[in-house]
Amino acid sequence: MIQPWKKNSEKTAYECGFFRINVQQSSSPLTGKSHPFYILSTRDWVNIIALTADRKVLLVSQYRHGSGEVSLEIPGGAVDSKGEAPLKAAQRELLEETGHEAGEWHLLGRVRPNPAILDNCCHLYLALGARKVADLSLDEAEELEVSLRDLSELESLVRDGKIQHALVVAAFYFLELFRKENPGKI
Numbered sequence: 461m462i463q464p465w466k467k468n469s470e471k472t473a474y475e476c477g478f479f480r481i482n483v484q485q486s487s488s489p490l491t492g493k494s495h496p497f498y499i500l501s502t503r504d505w506v507n508i509i510a511l512t513a514d515r516k517v518l519l520v521s522q523y524r525h526g527s528g529e530v531s532l533e534i535p536g537g538a539v540d541s542k543g544e545a546p547l548k549a550a551q552r553e554l555l556e557e558t559g560h561e562a563g564e565w566h567l568l569g570r571v572r573p574n575p576a577i578l579d580n581c582c583h584l585y586l587a588l589g590a591r592k593v594a595d596l597s598l599d600e601a602e603e604l605e606v607s608l609r610d611l612s613e614l615e616s617l618v619r620d621g622k623i624q625h626a627l628v629v630a631a632f633y634f635l636e637l638f639r640k641e642n643p644g645k646i
Contacts (some may be wrong), residue, residue, distance in 0.1 A: 505573070506538075507584050508586075510560060511586070513591070522603060522645075534628050534631060539552040550583065557602075557604060560587075561593045584634050
């Protein structure tokens with residue numbers, strides 16, 4: 461049976477504000493040998509599937525520097541490092557990125573974006589009854605465009621490769637679980 465490794469030491473090798481690179485020296489429970497592991501440490505994230513009263517999904521398009529492409533996604537962002545609760549972060553991000561608020565919120569689930577190298581979680585929310593209440597309030601380095609799509613289009617957007625962001629695909633999976641557990645809710 462696989463057992464946790466023993467963490468012998470950990471030090472921060474690099475810090476850039478949003479991420480820290482920590483070097484963890486850990487020992488195998490099977491061999492006792494110690495190895496270095498490089499962990500990207502960062503805040504938790506939130507992603508929001510926001511539905512309007514007429515079953516439209518709010519999507520955002522933005523340029524992603526890692527892929528070098530414009531990415532079609534759901535709204536989301538980082539939980540504030542000052543102790544912000546994930547739900548409050550989700551509500552804030554939805555308002556900032558789309559100008560929308562929602563009256564009903566459900567936690568769909570949590571996923572680990574990449575447990576091999578990242579130490580954070582992504583909290584996935586469903587926001588029902590989203591309505592436009594404000595203009596966008598983007599960060600200085602944020603440029604995005606908001607669009608509305610029919611709920612029925614989500615599957616084809618993923619299948620056709622128009623949505624490739626893994627955390628967004630995971631959120632859609634959790635949405636399907638929610639729909640099965642709550643028939644007629646959406």
